[in-house]
Amino acid sequence: MALALQTFSTVKDANAALKAAGTRYLGGGTLVVRAANEGDVSVSGLIRSTEPALSAITVSGREVRIGASVTMAAMARHPDLSSLARAARAVGGPAIRNMATIGGNLFAPAPYGDFTVALLALGATVGTDDGEVPIETFLAKREDNHAIVTSVGFSLPLEGGFRFLKISRVKPKGVSVLSIAAVLEQAPDGTVSSAHIALGCLADRPMRAKAAEKALLGRKLTSDGIAPALAVASDGTSPITDAVASAWYRNEVLPVHLGRLLLA
Amino acid sequence: MAKIPVQFMLNGAEKAEFIDSGTTLLNALRDKIGDTSPKGGCHQGTCGACSVIIDGELRLSCLTLAETCNGAAITTTSGLSQGGVLHPLQRAFLDAFATQCGFCTPGMLMAAKVLLDHTPDPSRDEVVEALSGNICRCTGYEPIIQAVLTAARSNSQNAA
Numbered sequence: 324m325a326l327a328l329q330t331f332s333t334v335k336d337a338n339a340a341l342k343a344a345g346t347r348y349l350g351g352g353t354l355v356v357r358a359a360n361e362g363d364v365s366v367s368g369l370i371r372s373t374e375p376a377l378s379a380i381t382v383s384g385r386e387v388r389i390g391a392s393v394t395m396a397a398m399a400r401h402p403d404l405s406s407l408a409r410a411a412r413a414v415g416g417p418a419i420r421n422m423a424t425i426g427g428n429l430f431a432p433a434p435y436g437d438f439t440v441a442l443l444a445l446g447a448t449v450g451t452d453d454g455e456v457p458i459e460t461f462l463a464k465r466e467d468n469h470a471i472v473t474s475v476g477f478s479l480p481l482e483g484g485f486r487f488l489k490i491s492r493v494k495p496k497g498v499s500v501l502s503i504a505a506v507l508e509q510a511p512d513g514t515v516s517s518a519h520i521a522l523g524c525l526a527d528r529p530m531r532a533k534a535a536e537k538a539l540l541g542r543k544l545t546s547d548g549i550a551p552a553l554a555v556a557s558d559g560t561s562p563i564t565d566a567v568a569s570a571w572y573r574n575e576v577l578p579v580h581l582g583r584l585l586l587a
Numbered sequence: 588m589a590k591i592p593v594q595f596m597l598n599g600a601e602k603a604e605f606i607d608s609g610t611t612l613l614n615a616l617r618d619k620i621g622d623t624s625p626k627g628g629c630h631q632g633t634c635g636a637c638s639v640i641i642d643g644e645l646r647l648s649c650l651t652l653a654e655t656c657n658g659a660a661i662t663t664t665s666g667l668s669q670g671g672v673l674h675p676l677q678r679a680f681l682d683a684f685a686t687q688c689g690f691c692t693p694g695m696l697m698a699a700k701v702l703l704d705h706t707p708d709p710s711r712d713e714v715v716e717a718l719s720g721n722i723c724r725c726t727g728y729e730p731i732i733q734a735v736l737t738a739a740r741s742n743s744q745n746a747a
């Protein structure tokens with residue numbers, strides 16, 4: 324394998340090195356080293372930065388900032404992020420979670436990217452040295468991104484407001500048939516006042532279920548209340564087909580699992 | 588390409604080698620340092636046969652670049668037995684027929700060791716979860732799960 328790694332103490336220097344042709348940033352390596360092992364010769368140089376901020380988690384009140392090099396395992400055990408632990412633990416097995424970073428997850432193609440589904444529902448922002456962009460904007464153009472992602476930021480949802488579900492066929496751990504994250508707020512009468520729903524594996528990257536979100540507003544989380552949202556759950560989806568499930572199957576089971584998540 | 592130096596502790600002994608940049612830890616351990624206990628099953632992160640413990644955490648050596656381990660403390664299955672005496676996990680694997688062809692065994696042992704290091708008295712579910720990144724094509728998993736639970740019990744009896 325002809326892969327040379329260059330390590331820089333600052334993101335600034337690493338960004339400069341990434342301008343060279345054939346280079347790619349190295350996060351935990353679970354996708355990029357895997358591709359090299361499989362014979363992908365499009366990458367000849369790996370770049371990484373050891374700047375400490377990349378590995379930091381800061382929580383102040385409900386505001387959270389997570390450095391791009393933070394691993395799924397570090398998030399899963401952080402006491403202030405317990406509401407998100409389920410989504411972090413959904414990624415791979417224990418060894419993968421000790422390596423897989425949040426930065427790398429933002430770039431992971433379906434069926435991967437389970438934690439990014441959570442970030443999309445949380446309305447996160449994605450930071451680089453050039454500033455911050457909403458995660459939706461970032462995901463839409465992620466192929467064009469050549470800058471190192473330094474961190475993601477979001478507000479922690481209110482108690483019990485975050486829901487996450489990953490469906491896989493291999494137990495206890497396997498790749499997603501689909502994953503769903505929802506951040507819901509309810510008025511005192513129980514009707515939904517705000518809904519953010521994100522889907523994984525229903526397109527080549529995580530996407531919002533905007534029609535379902537709209538159909539939930541003002542409705543109660545009962546079988547009748549959520550029926551209109553389930554009816555439009557697959558609006559705008561174009562699921563992947565892989566060895567685990569076909570696009571048709573993913574669309575068919577989406578309303579079933581979304582219903583279970585909303586009624587849970 | 589010029590070789591680069593790597594230096595780390597392997598099973599308590601200091602190791603230093605010159606490697607090509609980009610060499611995986613699995614290849615460095617097996618081909619350079621001569622520790623063939625981690626196995627290369629898939630080189631894709633899926634089988635877990637290459638699992639090692641780096642600074643107390645389970646990692647896949649096939650997806651880890653050796654040069655990122657400079658200064659680290661690495662444990663492999665070669666480091667489990669002491670003075671010819673098997674580690675309780677190794678003993679339990681043998682007694683429970685938890686190893687058949689044996690290819691997955693070093694990875695299973697590493698995953699089980701990290702579990703017991705942090706959770707000395709695990710539940711069955713915790714054992715299943717801890718081994719969930721490791722594939723075995725022979726045993727059907729049940730003997731492995733039983734072996735880990737037995738080793739945990741024998742550890743706690745020894746400690747009592």
Ligand SMILES: Cc1cc2nc3c(=O)[nH]c(=O)nc-3n(C[C@H](O)[C@H](O)[C@H](O)COP(=O)(O)OP(=O)(O)OC[C@H]3O[C@@H](n4cnc5c(N)ncnc54)[C@H](O)[C@@H]3O)c2cc1C
Binds near residue numbers: 347415426473
């Ligand atoms: C066996 C196995 C099981 C898996 N299971 C799951 C699963 O269940 N769910 C899931 O979501 N994923 C899964 N994955 C995929 C992967 O492990 C995760 O998506 C992980 O979060 C990727 O992060 P990484 O740090 O390892 O990425 P890397 O491999 O280091 O990088 C992936 C891509 O992102 C780019 N990149 C990484 N960090 C940055 C950054 N900070 N700035 C700019 N670019 C960056 C890299 O250049 C590369 O192109 C699995 C992988 C394997 C091998």
Ligand code: FES
Binds near residue numbers: 626634648
């Ligand atoms: S060889 Fe590393 S996981 Fe299979």
Ligand code: FES
Binds near residue numbers: 691
């Ligand atoms: S004993 Fe053969 S793969 Fe597990």
